[in-house]
Amino acid sequence: MTLQRKFHQYLWVLPVVILLSFLIVLPLFWTVWLSFQEKMVGGKAIFTGIKNYIDILKRGEFLDGLWKSLYFTVPSIFFKLLLGLAAALVLNNPFRGRNLIRMWLFIPWTIPRFAVAIMFIWFFRRGGGLDLLLYQMGMSDTPFWLGPKMVMPAMIFVNVWKGFPFFMVGILAGLQSIPGEVYEAAAIDGANRVQTFWRITLPLLRNVIMILVVLSTIWTFAEFDVIYLITQGGPGTASETLPILTYVTAFRLYNMGDAAAISVLALPIFLVLILSLVKLTGRR
Amino acid sequence: MKLSLTWRIVSIIVIVGLSIFVALPLYWTFTIAFRPNMDLFTRRIIPSKFTLQNIKDVLLSNNWGGFESVPFFVPLLNSLLVASSVTVMSLAISIFAGYGLARVKMQGGQFFESFILFSYVFPPFIIVIALYNFLHRIHLYNSLFGLMLLHLIIVVPYSTWTLRGYFLTIPQDIEDAALVDGLSRVGTLLRIVLPSATPGIASTAIFSFTLSWSELLFAMTIIDSYEKFTLPIALRTMVIGDFVNWGNLMAGVVISMLPPMLFYLALQRYVVSGLTAGAVK
Known part of the structure; x- marks a missing residue:
């Protein structure tokens, strides 16, 4: 193969690769560079070494944000998987109106995140949707859902509402690729429904579920729109997960250096998740 | 059973x-x-x-519940403009990249595939500060073109990855015949593959559109003046003040969520293809 032909092959991907290098890889390095600078918005950058890192670790805001991110992500993934799996298992059996129900349950996934956030601002506010429903059911003594105690569970609720359909359709696709003979064989061997599920269905779904979980963990850990629109990280810093903390530090406190340091510290978490996703999808 | x-x-x-x-x-x-x-x-x-x-x-009405200097159809049109431009720009390069990754054997092809997947799931909040400074430097801060550029970060990896997956599902025999007959790779793509790949490309285009249509973080960071606002940040101004006109706000929400919702429901079967396709088979 001549050198020229070798180069020609790369022309196919060249525009995309150049564009993404400029818009993702280069900014990534710039972020690392910024994290070693003292820089306010509009101000000059001064090199200060690891001072920003020491500051955000000393003041405890990074670990605090990390903890909130975990507290938000882990239960969200658990409930999305649980509800998605339950819905998929039920929808895998034929019954009348199945397509209609599948469409209905899929709707939350189709609504833009910013619209979901606004819907839930009304739902969770004082005297809002949830309070009015509970009031009609005779409960008038309700907590403030977006107050310091309830705000994280409320955010998890929104995330599960929006995200479980993704698990549902993913698992459903996985279930439908399992050949019927497998189940027939199990039935002949006298396995009951529960045994079939644990011994056959779940192991065959393993790979699909792993991919869905890793992918959804990346998205949930990086969730910005919904939390920021509903709470701006508040009340106080009660819902300040890492993405919110980064944004607030950069654009409300105007401290670019600290914000860059926070993103850089968050980066390894995402790199590990993304690498395992690349590995999982490469396994055919 | x-x-x-x-x-x-x-x-x-x-x-x-x-x-x-x-x-x-x-x-x-x-x-x-x-x-x-x-x-x-x-x-x-x-x-x-x-x-x-x-x-x-x-x-x-001018009194729609957000900023009063600009009527609601301005952000509506801005969003339409940004989302459709982004879709066209992204498709123009993603079709080639997606096809190249699916069909052309190149050294390091695996690396490029991983790079696209990496870009697809990479969280934008990590680089938003650098991008903000970058757009200031190249004088595209507070410009819709600058916003389109940033939306490409989200849309291009998505459409490249999805199109690659779609091209992989098309049977290869006709293409091989065309190649044997002396048609170039590009000719094969444009004259043989694209006409028969319309459904896949159309659905990729529509989902690209909704990705840009729904984008909040970049718009919030780099758009500054009301006449350039897109829908997500325009609706946000309706909940910031002391008094919220819930009727108007929810009407705005319904208007902005209907297009993506209808697209998705009409094209449901394409939704999970991209990423999970490899795992499901």
Whole structure:
């Protein structure tokens, strides 16, 4: 193969690769560079070494944000998987109106995140949707859902509402690729429904579920729109997960250096998740 | 396997429970959008009457509930402009990259595939500060073109990855025949593959559109003046003030969520293809 032909092959991907290098890889390095600078918005950058890192670790805001991110992500993934799996298992059996129900349950996934956030601002506010429903059911003594105690569970609720359909359709696709003979064989061997599920269905779904979980963990850990629109990280810093903390530090406190340091510290978490996703999808 | 009674009961509970769960916020959104605002002060759950007043107010009146200097159709048009431009720009390069990754054997092809997947799931908040500074440097801060550029970060990896997956599912024989007959790779793509790949490309285009249409973080960071606002940040201004006009707000939400919702429901079968396709087979 001549050198020229070798180069020609790369022309196919060249525009995309150049564009993404400029818009993702280069900014990534710039972020690392910024994290070693003292820089306010509009101000000059001064090199200060690891001072920003020491500051955000000393003041405890990074670990605090990390903890909130975990507290938000882990239960969200658990409930999305649980509800998605339950819905998929039920929808895998034929019954009348199945397509209609599948469409209905899929709707939350189709609504833009910013619209979901606004819907839930009304739902969770004082005297809002949830309070009015509970009031009609005779409960008038309700907590403030977006107050310091309830705000994280409320955010998890929104995330599960929006995200479980993704698990549902993913698992459903996985279930439908399992050949019927497998189940027939199990039935002949006298396995009951529960045994079939644990011994056959779940192991065959393993790979699909792993991919869905890793992918959804990346998205949930990086969730910005919904939390920021509903709470701006508040009340106080009660819902300040890492993405919110980064944004607030950069654009409300105007401290670019600290914000860059926070993103850089968050980066390894995402790199590990993304690498395992690349590995999982490469396994055919 | 026969469906036992217990299984049926459990199924019904799951379906009814999840359906209500999904319905809760949707019910409020749609009823508030189409009922008189006065209803909310009387703690009514069932609307007293159906009205299109809120939709009219948002679309036509200057007093739509956000900033008053610009009417609501300006952000609506901005969003349409940005999302459709981004879709076209992205497709123009993604079709080639997607096809190249699916069909052309190149050294390091695996690396490029991983790079695209990496870009697809990479969280934008990590680089938003650098991008903000970058756009200032190249004088594209507070410009819709600058916003389009940033939206490409999200849309291009998505469409390249999805198109690659789609091209992989097309049978290869006709292409091989065309190549043997002396047609170039590019010729094969443009004359043989593209005409038969219309459904896949159309659905990729539509989902690209909705990705840009829904984008909040970049728009919030780099758009500064009201006449350049897109829908997500325009609706945000309606909830910032002391008084929220819920009727108008929910009418705005319904207007902005309907296009993506209808697209998705019409093209449901394409939704999971991309990433999970490899795992499911």
